[in-house]
């Protein structure tokens with residue numbers, strides 16, 4: 001039995017060539033052409049509406065005035081045509097054509113403001129995403145693999161990345177999220193999943209080259225399945241006429257969390273701050289541990305073997321002070337006054353590890369919102 005696909009009607013599953021979110025989409029070529037100019041036939045109508053009305057009945061105007069009026073109308077039409085895609089994309093979501101530098105600034109600002117205790121993540125993500133979007137001649141798609149303990153912000157960060165590129169974020173029709181246990185549950189169907197995954201990605205990238213694919217629960221993915229997308233992550237200019245070089249792939253996984261915690265603990269025990277940890281302290285050992293872990297989804301994966309993952313991004317386990325920050329944000333986001341006593345009680349209620357030191361929250365910032373419901377009488 002094939003699994004349901006994200007945002008795609010079950011009926012569409014019968015045609016594996018149809019990717020998610022394109023049930024009513026036109027053939028790839030026309031859709032892609034449309035995404036280039038930002039709209040379809042309704043553009044002509046909108047253009048007419050943008051034109052200024054011609055002055056008076058034509059018969060009553062002398063030739064010079066008529067000439068000037070027509071020239072003015074033509075100029076307006078031209079201006080309208082040029083600005084039309086922008087106007088169209090203001091009202092309807094379009095595939096990203098040209099990167100707006102303000103998006104990278106917004107990404108940095110959002111990570112700085114909203115993400116707690118993850119100095120490595122902020123640094124790597126901003127550099128990687130900004131560099132990639134600014135590079136018109138990228139040789140391969142961007143592939144980021146986010147690793148860490150539960151509740152440390154992996155999904156949160158992928159949402160922030162998606163929102164920095166498409167204002168609808170995860171709801172954008174150009175952002176596709178796969179959850180291993182939901183979309184690829186049965187080991188015996190792995191070959192079907194491989195085919196589907198390839199056609200979904202091919203179909204969606206044909207429609208929008210700047211598509212984003214997020215694979216959650218990589219550690220629950222059947223070994224070998226992710227290798228089916230290897231050609232798309234590779235350095236090919238075109239594959240069957242489609243370029244994948246503008247796409248972004250984000251993998252989320254709990255695999256490697258022990259390695260990351262080990263390192264963080266090591267720093268803590270040696271009296272060094274977590275901010276002293278550098279990417280070079282962990283990147284290699286993280287990729288090796290994921291590669292050798294049968295339950296990582298990347299076990300002996302060619303994606304790692306062939307160096308097709310650009311960054312392994314380590315999420316550090318969250319401490320008591322970070323949990324308190326999460327509680328504070330949650331209270332404020334609901335519009336309530338922060339009660340310091342309740343805030344401390346919620347953070348105290350969370351459980352921390354290792355058993356002796358009790359430094360790191362074993363659920364990260366997850367369940368904070370549920371605890372809030374208990375304390376605040378909303």
Ligand SMILES: Nc1ncnc2c1ncn2[C@@H]1O[C@H](COP(=O)(O)OP(=O)(O)OP(=O)(O)O)[C@@H](O)[C@H]1O
Nearest residue numbers: 114115116149150151152153154155156326365366
């Ligand atoms: N580092 C963080 N800074 C700020 N908020 C965080 C952070 N980590 C988690 N949160 C909050 O906790 C919620 C749950 O975190 P998230 O779903 O991103 O965890 P995760 O790492 O993806 O967990 P899992 O591995 O279980 O999927 C987020 O929506 C966010 O509100």
